[in-house]
Amino acid sequence: MENLGKPKVVIIGAGFGGLKAAQGLRKAAVDLLVIDKTNHHLFQPLLYQVATAALSENNIATPIRDILHRQDNATIIMNEVTAIDKQNNTLTLMEGEKIPFDSLIIAAGAINTYFGNNAWKIWAHGLKSLTDALKIREHILLSFELSEECSDPKQALKYLRFVVIGGGPTGVEMAGAIAEIVRTSLLKYFKKFDPKMTEVFLVESYPEILTTYPPKLSAKAQTALEKLGVTVLTNTRVTNITSAGVYTKDRFIESANIIWAAGNSASPLLQSLDVPLDKQGRVIVEPDLSLPHHPHIFVIGDAAAAADSRYGTLPGVAQVAIQEGEYVANLIKKQIPKEKRKPFKYFDKGSMATIGKAKAVAVIGKFCFSGLFAWLLWGLIHVMFLISFRNRFIVMIEWMFLYFTDTRNASIITKSIDEIKSEEEGGST
Amino acid sequence: MENLGKPKVVIIGAGFGGLKAAQGLRKAAVDLLVIDKTNHHLFQPLLYQVATAALSENNIATPIRDILHRQDNATIIMNEVTAIDKQNNTLTLMEGEKIPFDSLIIAAGAINTYFGNNAWKIWAHGLKSLTDALKIREHILLSFELSEECSDPKQALKYLRFVVIGGGPTGVEMAGAIAEIVRTSLLKYFKKFDPKMTEVFLVESYPEILTTYPPKLSAKAQTALEKLGVTVLTNTRVTNITSAGVYTKDRFIESANIIWAAGNSASPLLQSLDVPLDKQGRVIVEPDLSLPHHPHIFVIGDAAAAADSRYGTLPGVAQVAIQEGEYVANLIKKQIPKEKRKPFKYFDKGSMATIGKAKAVAVIGKFCFSGLFAWLLWGLIHVMFLISFRNRFIVMIEWMFLYFTDTRNASIITKSIDEIKSEEEGGST
Numbered sequence: 076m077e078n079l080g081k082p083k084v085v086i087i088g089a090g091f092g093g094l095k096a097a098q099g100l101r102k103a104a105v106d107l108l109v110i111d112k113t114n115h116h117l118f119q120p121l122l123y124q125v126a127t128a129a130l131s132e133n134n135i136a137t138p139i140r141d142i143l144h145r146q147d148n149a150t151i152i153m154n155e156v157t158a159i160d161k162q163n164n165t166l167t168l169m170e171g172e173k174i175p176f177d178s179l180i181i182a183a184g185a186i187n188t189y190f191g192n193n194a195w196k197i198w199a200h201g202l203k204s205l206t207d208a209l210k211i212r213e214h215i216l217l218s219f220e221l222s223e224e225c226s227d228p229k230q231a232l233k234y235l236r237f238v239v240i241g242g243g244p245t246g247v248e249m250a251g252a253i254a255e256i257v258r259t260s261l262l263k264y265f266k267k268f269d270p271k272m273t274e275v276f277l278v279e280s281y282p283e284i285l286t287t288y289p290p291k292l293s294a295k296a297q298t299a300l301e302k303l304g305v306t307v308l309t310n311t312r313v314t315n316i317t318s319a320g321v322y323t324k325d326r327f328i329e330s331a332n333i334i335w336a337a338g339n340s341a342s343p344l345l346q347s348l349d350v351p352l353d354k355q356g357r358v359i360v361e362p363d364l365s366l367p368h369h370p371h372i373f374v375i376g377d378a379a380a381a382a383d384s385r386y387g388t389l390p391g392v393a394q395v396a397i398q399e400g401e402y403v404a405n406l407i408k409k410q411i412p413k414e415k416r417k418p419f420k421y422f423d424k425g426s427m428a429t430i431g432k433a434k435a436v437a438v439i440g441k442f443c444f445s446g447l448f449a450w451l452l453w454g455l456i457h458v459m460f461l462i463s464f465r466n467r468f469i470v471m472i473e474w475m476f477l478y479f480t481d482t483r484n485a486s487i488i489t490k491s492i493d494e495i496k497s498e499e500e501g502g503s504t
Numbered sequence: 505m506e507n508l509g510k511p512k513v514v515i516i517g518a519g520f521g522g523l524k525a526a527q528g529l530r531k532a533a534v535d536l537l538v539i540d541k542t543n544h545h546l547f548q549p550l551l552y553q554v555a556t557a558a559l560s561e562n563n564i565a566t567p568i569r570d571i572l573h574r575q576d577n578a579t580i581i582m583n584e585v586t587a588i589d590k591q592n593n594t595l596t597l598m599e600g601e602k603i604p605f606d607s608l609i610i611a612a613g614a615i616n617t618y619f620g621n622n623a624w625k626i627w628a629h630g631l632k633s634l635t636d637a638l639k640i641r642e643h644i645l646l647s648f649e650l651s652e653e654c655s656d657p658k659q660a661l662k663y664l665r666f667v668v669i670g671g672g673p674t675g676v677e678m679a680g681a682i683a684e685i686v687r688t689s690l691l692k693y694f695k696k697f698d699p700k701m702t703e704v705f706l707v708e709s710y711p712e713i714l715t716t717y718p719p720k721l722s723a724k725a726q727t728a729l730e731k732l733g734v735t736v737l738t739n740t741r742v743t744n745i746t747s748a749g750v751y752t753k754d755r756f757i758e759s760a761n762i763i764w765a766a767g768n769s770a771s772p773l774l775q776s777l778d779v780p781l782d783k784q785g786r787v788i789v790e791p792d793l794s795l796p797h798h799p800h801i802f803v804i805g806d807a808a809a810a811a812d813s814r815y816g817t818l819p820g821v822a823q824v825a826i827q828e829g830e831y832v833a834n835l836i837k838k839q840i841p842k843e844k845r846k847p848f849k850y851f852d853k854g855s856m857a858t859i860g861k862a863k864a865v866a867v868i869g870k871f872c873f874s875g876l877f878a879w880l881l882w883g884l885i886h887v888m889f890l891i892s893f894r895n896r897f898i899v900m901i902e903w904m905f906l907y908f909t910d911t912r913n914a915s916i917i918t919k920s921i922d923e924i925k926s927e928e929e930g931g932s933t
Binding site (some may be wrong): 115150223 | 542543566567569570575581598632633634638646653692693694695865895897902905914915916918920922925
């Protein structure tokens with residue numbers, strides 16, 4: 076439009092990496108187009124709190140337009156990129172429209188992967204998007220309702236047993252939050268069954284949970300979960316998942332509530348690039364995060380397999396994506412030619428995970444924290460990084476209510492039972 | 505269970521009437537069962553604010569269990585009553601289970617009705633439940649997004665034109681809120697089209713809007729809407745609705761955003777009672793709100809056509825339902841036999857509707873109010889009547905942010921564009 080003549084930069088995805096890149100180009104003399112499948116930037120680290128009814132979806136998501144509305148060089152569209160043509164520098168949108176670009180930042184993120192067992196998806200809900208979180212919330216809350224209607228306690232068990240697969244931060248946080256719900260909501264609101272009937276399992280194929288954390292913290296996290304009543308099954312690989320429950324090598328756990336936090340693979344869009352991908356489907360990028368032979372096409376965040384001399388291949392966490400977004404925006408803004416680019420260097424600010432109320436583990440540099448202090452730190456940092464002032468304020472208030480009253484404000488099943496049943500019959504889950 | 509031997513009272517529906525009846529029976533020596541299709545009590549007067557992205561669904565809904573959890577004689581189940589057998593004093597649930605009762609309170613509410621044109625439902629979204637409100641929110645927000653992607657301004661017009669059908673309180677509040685969104689969000693967040701391109705229509709078949717209000721207030725409401733940019737079409741009957749837009753006798757309004765606030769009819773469940781119903785499908789109840797010849801079966805709220813000597817047939821508003829719920833609970837609690845029951849008497853506390861920011865109309869007894877004072881009164885009363893302290897607090901904060909910043913916290917399209925498209929293709933709307 077009015078920016079005709081300026082180089083056109085397209086960013087695919089407005090997660091942590093894409094958004095940071097867009098903001099980094101705020102004062103650049105470019106014509107910027109941000110394309111995202113949704114209308115919002117999602118604060119993914121708190122997604123499990125939406126899934127467990129502690130927060131509303133609006134508390135952790137902000138419209139991308141809202142965030143970028145003062146950035147005059149940016150246009151935002153809600154659309155899906157279906158293919159990238161790296162030879163002709165164009166990409167294709169949902170309805171077939173072609174978009175040309177001079178520079179491209181691919182920040183398309185990751186999806187859940189079921190290690191080739193796509194049928195498991197129906198029973199084991201992943202947690203990547205708001206839709207996922209709301210589905211899990213509906214599922215958990217509905218399970219309690221259904222247990223209350225069972226006349227046979229044996230039948231009810233299925234609804235009162237929760238299996239979380241994957242002992243990374245998401246799995247640990249989900250298992251901890253579910254254990255809390257069971258302890259608080261069930262005791263107060265459901266009269267028919269003994270809360271002791273409920274069980275929460277956390278299944279991990281490795282010998283310990285939180286494998287990327289120092290062993291001391293992994294052990295502390297496991298103890299904290301066990302104190303909350305979670306059964307942690309390490310060294311346990313899932314062999315099958317059906318409507319009845321979860322099968323491992325040597326046991327069957329009957330459950331109507333299965334949550335999948337085990338596997339990620341990068342966006343399938345990357346396959347259209349026709350470049351080498353790693354095992355998780357990520358693009359193996361150059362030290363400057365560009366595609367080999369295409370120095371104006373960059374891949375960042377969960378979509379990239381970037382090697383760092385100190386850390387090896389960088390993990391799919393927010394901090395990596397943010398720093399990569401900043402780095403790439405700077406290269407484009409300053410029009411730095413390939414041969415003059417310094418390799419991307421990651422600065423690890425640490426990582427943390429909460430385990431229920433008033434407990435967390437954190438590692439910052441060489442320091443490990445656990446317990447109440449780590450939890451307060453976790454809360455502070457997460458509130459600080461929420462995008463809008465309003466969300467920060469409301470989330471703090473919601474957490475205070477949750478802490479002091481143990482009631483979850485978002486315990487609403489939005490759909491009615493007839494709507495849920497007719498969806499089930501329609502086959503959409 | 506342990507209440508064996510006590511009379512069994514069943515309440516169908518936990519809206520304003522059903523919930524009040526349940527609370528009225530708190531200290532009664534009965535075994536109480538509350539059955540609702542959803543898990544929540546919905547504060548329907550603020551539903552339009554969820555539909556227009558000002559509030560989150562959790563702000564105006566509270567789990568029924570949460571509200572009644574200290575009431576020991578109450579059991580709550582989330583289920584749908586599919587039939588009532590008044591001869592055998594039993595009702596049937598979704599899966600065929602039979603529930604016997606000694607007394608029954610039918611508070612099943614109303615649904616949208618399209619005056620025999622059920623095909624209109626696909627294009628003209630009603631506003632009765634949280635699902636409805638979230639659908640309308642998604643639809644409105646998505647329309648703005650789609651307009652931004654149109655290259656042809658003529659094509660965009662369809663997305664930027666809103667038609668609200670029905671000039672009652674819901675229609676007036678929706679039209680006012682949409683006009684505000686257009687004025688604020690479009691100006692700030694969408695760059696491609698002139699906000700002047702947008703149009704909001706309010707269509708009413710009667711000669712004036714808010715027909716149940718004094719003519720002076722109806723006129724004031726109309727002027728206020730027109731100042732906000734709403735085109736009010738009175739004396740205008742809708743003759744057809746299609747995917748293209750709304751047809752009236754002498755014009756066609758092309759629009760992708762049609763909201764239905766025109767017709768209510770009582771729950772279809774009432775048909776299974778095999779008793780005389782009025783034109784809107786409501787049960788014509790006795791002066792004590794019971795069924796003729798069945799003094800232990802009561803119908804209250806939107807499901808009842810109750811005649812009052814002073815007001816005629818009572819309207820479907822929260823105050824009527826609440827007072828009816830109280831009245832019926834008292835009859836049951838005190839076991840008052842039919843012949844000794846004093847007829848139900850309604851006390852009109854007034855009614856009010858808002859029109860955009862800082863404007864409302866209210867009528868209380870013989871007094872009419874409009875403008876800022878009516879709006880503050882409206883806000884105060886609505887916050888006061890929200891069920892939980894937390895919701896009251898959060899809603900006040902959300903309103904303050906909205907008032908001072910004009911940004912709507914709930915402007916999130918939860919689904920991604922590919923999810924929305926695949927639903928459309930699947931035929932579910």
